[in-house]
Amino acid sequence: MAKLNMVKALNQALFQEMERDADVLVLGEDVGVDGGVFRVTDDLQRTYGSQRVIDSPLAEAAIIGTAVGMALYGLKPVCEIQFSGFAFQCFHQIENHCARYRMRSQGRFHVPMVIRMPYGGGVRALEHHSESEEQFYAHIPGLKMVIPSGPRNARALLAAAIRDPDPVIFFEAKSLYHAAKEEVPDESEVIAIGRAQVAREGDALTLIAYGAMLRVALEAADILRDEDGAAVEVIDLLTVSPLDRETLVASVKKTGRAVVVHEAPRSFGPGAEIAASIMDGAFLSLEAPIRRVTAYDVPFVGFAREKANVPDVPRVVSAVRETLAF
Amino acid sequence: MPRIALEPRFQVEYLSILDSDGNLDTALEPKLADTDLRSLYRSMLLGRRLDERMVRLQRQGRIGTFAPTKGQEAAQVGSIYTLRPTDWMVPSFRETAAMVWRGWPIEKLLLFFSGHLEGGQPAPDQHDLPITIPVATQLPHAVGLAYAAQYRGDDVVVMAYFGDGATSEGDFHEAMNFAGVWHVPVVFVCQNNQWAISVPLKKQTHSRTIAQKALAYGLPGIQVDGNDVLAVYAATREAVERARAGDGPTLIECVTYRLGVHTTADDPTKYRSDLEVAMWEQKDPLTRFRAYLEKRNLLEEGLEQRVDDEIAEAVRRFEATPPADPVVMFDHAYAELPPDVQAQRDAMAASEPATPARPDASPEATPPTQPGATPMRGQRLTRR
Numbered sequence: 242m243a244k245l246n247m248v249k250a251l252n253q254a255l256f257q258e259m260e261r262d263a264d265v266l267v268l269g270e271d272v273g274v275d276g277g278v279f280r281v282t283d284d285l286q287r288t289y290g291s292q293r294v295i296d297s298p299l300a301e302a303a304i305i306g307t308a309v310g311m312a313l314y315g316l317k318p319v320c321e322i323q324f325s326g327f328a329f330q331c332f333h334q335i336e337n338h339c340a341r342y343r344m345r346s347q348g349r350f351h352v353p354m355v356i357r358m359p360y361g362g363g364v365r366a367l368e369h370h371s372e373s374e375e376q377f378y379a380h381i382p383g384l385k386m387v388i389p390s391g392p393r394n395a396r397a398l399l400a401a402a403i404r405d406p407d408p409v410i411f412f413e414a415k416s417l418y419h420a421a422k423e424e425v426p427d428e429s430e431v432i433a434i435g436r437a438q439v440a441r442e443g444d445a446l447t448l449i450a451y452g453a454m455l456r457v458a459l460e461a462a463d464i465l466r467d468e469d470g471a472a473v474e475v476i477d478l479l480t481v482s483p484l485d486r487e488t489l490v491a492s493v494k495k496t497g498r499a500v501v502v503h504e505a506p507r508s509f510g511p512g513a514e515i516a517a518s519i520m521d522g523a524f525l526s527l528e529a530p531i532r533r534v535t536a537y538d539v540p541f542v543g544f545a546r547e548k549a550n551v552p553d554v555p556r557v558v559s560a561v562r563e564t565l566a567f
Numbered sequence: 568m569p570r571i572a573l574e575p576r577f578q579v580e581y582l583s584i585l586d587s588d589g590n591l592d593t594a595l596e597p598k599l600a601d602t603d604l605r606s607l608y609r610s611m612l613l614g615r616r617l618d619e620r621m622v623r624l625q626r627q628g629r630i631g632t633f634a635p636t637k638g639q640e641a642a643q644v645g646s647i648y649t650l651r652p653t654d655w656m657v658p659s660f661r662e663t664a665a666m667v668w669r670g671w672p673i674e675k676l677l678l679f680f681s682g683h684l685e686g687g688q689p690a691p692d693q694h695d696l697p698i699t700i701p702v703a704t705q706l707p708h709a710v711g712l713a714y715a716a717q718y719r720g721d722d723v724v725v726m727a728y729f730g731d732g733a734t735s736e737g738d739f740h741e742a743m744n745f746a747g748v749w750h751v752p753v754v755f756v757c758q759n760n761q762w763a764i765s766v767p768l769k770k771q772t773h774s775r776t777i778a779q780k781a782l783a784y785g786l787p788g789i790q791v792d793g794n795d796v797l798a799v800y801a802a803t804r805e806a807v808e809r810a811r812a813g814d815g816p817t818l819i820e821c822v823t824y825r826l827g828v829h830t831t832a833d834d835p836t837k838y839r840s841d842l843e844v845a846m847w848e849q850k851d852p853l854t855r856f857r858a859y860l861e862k863r864n865l866l867e868e869g870l871e872q873r874v875d876d877e878i879a880e881a882v883r884r885f886e887a888t889p890p891a892d893p894v895v896m897f898d899h900a901y902a903e904l905p906p907d908v909q910a911q912r913d914a915m916a917a918s919e920p921a922t923p924a925r926p927d928a929s930p931e932a933t934p935p936t937q938p939g940a941t942p943m944r945g946q947r948l949t950r951r
Contacts, residue, residue, distance in 0.1 A: 298748055303707045303741035310711020337701050346697050347688035348899045382900055406902040483905030
């Protein structure tokens with residue numbers, strides 16, 4: 242048992258998975274000697290060599306494209322895209338090939354690879370270094386889209402993603418990398434992809450969040466408990482796609498109200514799919530419209546205005562209060 | 568401080584062994600056994616006859632849109648001939664002749680071009696990727712396969728196909744660059760057929776050759792007469808041997824010509840002259856190779872008929888394929904279907920009729936329809 246931040250926990254997952262499976266290899270920009278710009282791949286190259294921890298040339302499309310080839314051959318590449326804002330330079334490889342090879346080849350091939358990307362705001366960074374763009378991947382059949390919310394679940398989900406036979410997009414919230422340390426057991430753990438967790442039980446309203454927004458949701462729930470006496474149930478999605486509709490619906494059947502929080506812009510975002518799924522499964526239990534607390538539908542605003550754009554605790558509290566009062 | 572010329576010692580060779588007038592360079596002529604020469608010709612002929620048959624099938628509405636290979640048989644067969652079954656082939660979408668050589672059953676290719684993904688499924692022991700349509704995006708896959716083979720210590724060479732248009736795509740340059748840096752066993756085979764749909768080579772690149780693009784990435788590049796099967800074979804064999812020996816990748820530019828349409832949905836009279844096509848018809852790869860074999864007394868009696876019979880037999884098998892069961896669309900989306908997708912599948916399975924009609928089946932095979940109820944192409948036939 243050791244107290245680890247998310248960077249160390251992810252690093253440990255990579256060490257453990259590389260130790261357990263010689264087919265696992267790591268590639269990306271600066272992942273070797275430098276250990277990644279956020280140090281998630283620190284010391285891997287020293288341990289496993291430059292053939293297995295590859296400092297690739299600077300080209301996102303070829304990082305993903307060559308990893309697809311490696312995966313088709315039977316290896317299990319873990320790619321790092323330095324910031325999710327740069328992934329549009331490899332989006333065609335992800336959408337056209339990672340997601341489709343199992344189908345295109347009718348099961349002759351599959352693509353067991355993981356694409357790690359730091360995402361989201363909170364680190365006072367320039368354009369393309371702060372966006373939250375999970376909705377693009379969540380929409381693509383054939384992919385899985387995972388976003389952990391803390392060190393322990395990050396390690397367990399990355400292990401699960403590496404062992405998954407299908408391609409997994411793995412988003413890491415930059416604002417969580419060094420945010421908190423958590424007790425993580427020494428031995429490797431796995432959390433099943435596709436399962437949400439109830440982070441806090443309650444019966445007044447279901448508050449749904451993931452990644453960096455989980456902390457915001459939990460703080461809002463504290464305030465609502467202390468100031469309003471409302472027991473808000475908080476759900477940590479962990480996997481955005483495939484969405485754990487069962488857990489969401491079961492919770493809303495109990496609470497009758499739901500608010501979704503995400504850092505991505507609102508329109509056509511995960512909140513819309515979550516709301517539609519709740520309507521499908523728990524329509525007759527609903528006492529109020531489902532509210533979404535999200536970034537606004539504007540392009541990157543610059544970090545001087547980021548706090549006004551990304552959901553914060555007061556916005557969540559106010560949306561919950563309005564929903565409770567409806 | 569001075570400003571001096573670096574004089575990098577780069578050169579691009581051009582290789583031609585048997586020209587369109589039948590002149591043969593005996594010093595360069597590859598030492599191929601008679602059986603190999605016959606086999607090369609047979610594959611080229613099969614490629615040509617199949618191509619012509621497929622265009623007719625498409626015009627009759629019996630298969631969908633496809634990209635004909637006519638004119639590029641030497642570039643394809645001459646190169647693929649140098650691979651072992653344990654090597655990997657990475658096609659784009661115009662490699663019918665090469666794919667047949669690699670063991671793809673003709674009926675499977677026909678199935679693919681009638682919209683059935685089953686036709687694109689490589690056999691379990693076949694080291695071929697399926698057809699890739701987005702231009703140049705398969706090239707990084709070839710580099711990744713080669714890296715993986717090298718990582719595992721396997722004796723494998725990867726051959727990747729693409730056209731002249733692909734060399735304008737970023738993925739081409741990224742793949743060449745990664746292949747050079749990683750020094751992996753890949754042979755890039757560019758079929759420069761002069762036209763990327765309506766855009767001619769001179770609007771595609773300002774380079775004198777495509778082969779020279781290799782030099783910027785530290786790889787050898789060679790231009791060959793792509794309608795000369797002996798030259799294509801000789802250049803590719805050299806590149807494959809180099810890759811197998813651990814001496815890295817090569818770019819081969821096969822200068823050829825697309826004698827037919829880009830795809831069956833294309834009308835080339837809009838953008839190129841009949842005169843140009845007629846000029847390239849004089850350089851037909853089959854004509855000169857046939858003359859070469861004739862001189863050596865290697866032409867087989869009745870070969871055309873045997874090839875046509877083989878194709879006809881395959882068309883019969885293709886048209887006897889049972890209709891596509893829609894529910895199969897869920898089988899290969901994921902290793903294990905997520906619960907919600909499983910529910911979508913179950914809902915479809917519960918609502919589907921037992922024997923749906925296949926819209927692209929031959930006229931004899933389609934169920935009779937009521938007068939006035941003729942469906943649009945691609946629409947499911949319904950009986951009221």
